[in-house]
Structures are given as structure tokens and as C-alpha cells.
Amino acid sequence: MPDSTLPSIQLANAITAQIGQLRRHLALAPPGEAAQILANVLDYDTGLLGEVTELVSTGSRFARVNSERGILPPEVWLALGRAANELDSVGVDLTEHTGAIKKVAAPALSSSGPTAAPVASAMVIRRRR
Numbered sequence: 118m119p120d121s122t123l124p125s126i127q128l129a130n131a132i133t134a135q136i137g138q139l140r141r142h143l144a145l146a147p148p149g150e151a152a153q154i155l156a157n158v159l160d161y162d163t164g165l166l167g168e169v170t171e172l173v174s175t176g177s178r179f180a181r182v183n184s185e186r187g188i189l190p191p192e193v194w195l196a197l198g199r200a201a202n203e204l205d206s207v208g209v210d211l212t213e214h215t216g217a218i219k220k221v222a223a224p225a226l227s228s229s230g231p232t233a234a235p236v237a238s239a240m241v242i243r244r245r246r
Contacts, residue, residue: 152222159215161208170204177201
């Protein structure tokens with residue numbers, strides 16, 4: 118059983134609790150604020166997604182070393198490596214969409230005229246059926 122008094126375990130538990138708190142804030146936030154949260158989380162260079170990807174990648178390296186020593190089964194190393202690669206792929210895919218999220222997060226540049234109401238894309242309309 119892990120020693121929950123270790124500072125690193127306490128840090129992991131605190132971060133997990135904060136991520137849960139952030140998830141709840143995101144669920145309740147108005148669109149502009151929710152977009153700001155998502156833009157910060159999904160920023161692959163400075164956001165949460167990139168850091169989690171690096172954390173899993175570091176875990177994969179840990180598992181590789183301990184798999185080579187016979188302490189962990191090789192499947193653990195392979196699973197963590199696969200997870201790190203998938204997270205990296207997801208991060209790359211999402212990077213091309215963070216600009217659109219940031220536009221929602223940015224306040225309107227001018228309020229000097231009527232703005233057109235947003236229109237749902239065909240993909241969103243199809244999903245509602």
C-alpha cells in the first residue's frame with residue numbers, strides 16, 4: 118500500500134482533487150469562461166494536457182527500466198508507452214482546434230452593431246437527431 122504521507126503522494130492527491138474541482142467549474146461555467154478553461158487546459162505547450170502527456174511518458178520510462186529489471190511485467194511498459202503516444206496524438210489533433218476555442222474565449226472586439234446568431238454545424242445538427 119502506498120505511503121500517503123510522502124510529499125509526492127500528497128501532491129498527486131491534491132492535483133487529482135484540483136482537477137476534479139476544475140471539471141466541476143467547467144461544467145457550470147458560462148461559454149466564454151468555459152472556453153478560457155479549455156483553451157488553457159488544451160494548450161499543448163503550457164497546459165494540462167501537455168503536462169499529463171509528459172507525466173505518462175515519464176511513467177513509461179520508469180516502467181521500461183523496471184521491466185528490464187524484471188520488477189514489472191513488460192505489458193505495463195507497453196501500456197504506458199501506448200498511452201503516452203495516444204495522448205501525444207490527441208494533443209496534436211486538438212492543437213489545430215484550440216484557435217477556435219480561443220475565439221469563443223475572447224471578448225467581442227466591438228459591440229457597435231448587431232452580431233449574427235451562431236449557427237450549428239451540420240455535424241451538430243445530425244448528432245441531435
